[in-house]
Amino acid sequence: PAGSAEPRIVQLEEAVVNRIAAGEVVVRPANALKELMENSLDAGSTRIAILAKAGGLKMLRIEDDGHGIRADDLPILCERFTTSKLRKYEDLSSIGTFGFRGEALASISHVAHVTVTTMTGSDECARVAQYSESKMLGPARPCAGTRGTTIVVEEMFYNNPTRKQALSKESIEHAKVLEVVQRYAIHYPKVGFSCRKNSSSVSELTTVGGADVTAQAVISTIYGQNLARELFPFSVASEDPKFSCTGFASSPNYTSRSLTLILFINNRLVECTPFKRAIEAVYQSVLPRHQHPWVYLALQVDPAAIDVNVHPTKMEVQFLHEETIAQKLQETLLAQLQNMGGSRTFISTL
Ligand code: ADP
């Protein structure tokens, strides 16, 4: 019969669906790390220590001192769509946490081996549990520990050799891991971050955390005085459209071969191409050709103006009044740069 050549539609097996979905959420170790650090921040941690082996592919360990996970919740921790942060769809418009969809740990458990050690403030001892493909492997075992959570992710993409091969060199993966930590460390100066590579006892990054630590101090710790002394603070705000924005930008005396834009919108680390262009355009008038600035920008917009329910790896965001906000930012930066830009023009004409 003629119809027999047409392909049949069948429902994919759950394991296949999960593995496909996981591969979209966790593209590389740095994505997994971002999710895990956001969980630690959601848990109110004041200290987050990261260890990465082989660019995070062999092992990623995130240790925090947050509120911990209840022992009763451990069996479903890595199931898809299990979360403590969202109860109904309407809550999304006012959500204050990074997470809400309960997909990160599930995804990670589909591409790697996951071990969780955790203890809440009211627990007598810590518990350790292992996970694979969303499932807890055997019951959680009691162990020694302190309040907080340590998550160890091992052999990432052990079940996906193509992905593993397609990834950059370990050194590049490590650089991406470190970059995520640096950026969160700047935006959360009161949290103490550390990042260590392999079994080296020396941290590549250490911030002390605490109530008096400022973003500027952290930038100086991470990038050194040469950048820090060339930064000036800026802030812009408006009622209509409602937004406020603060940050640090490099003076015309600082130049780099590529642009660094560290952008947080409503405390999420994001990418926004129109903002990148707007900033490059401002600096074009004060920097030599092919030279670029360094800018850290923390923008707060009305939560209703930005859709948080985009795919977790979609770091590129869109929001209402993007152009107006970019324009106001440009005006502020340009005015400040022109004020200090004089010295450069003066020196270069000597
Ligand atoms: P989501 O963050 O979207 O809720 P996740 O898969 O990232 O989903 O985490 C699932 C749940 O596990 C969280 O809702 C939270 O209750 C708990 N959790 C994960 N990591 C931590 C942590 N470091 N400290 C405390 N609780 C955590």
Ligand code: MG
């Ligand atoms: Mg999460």
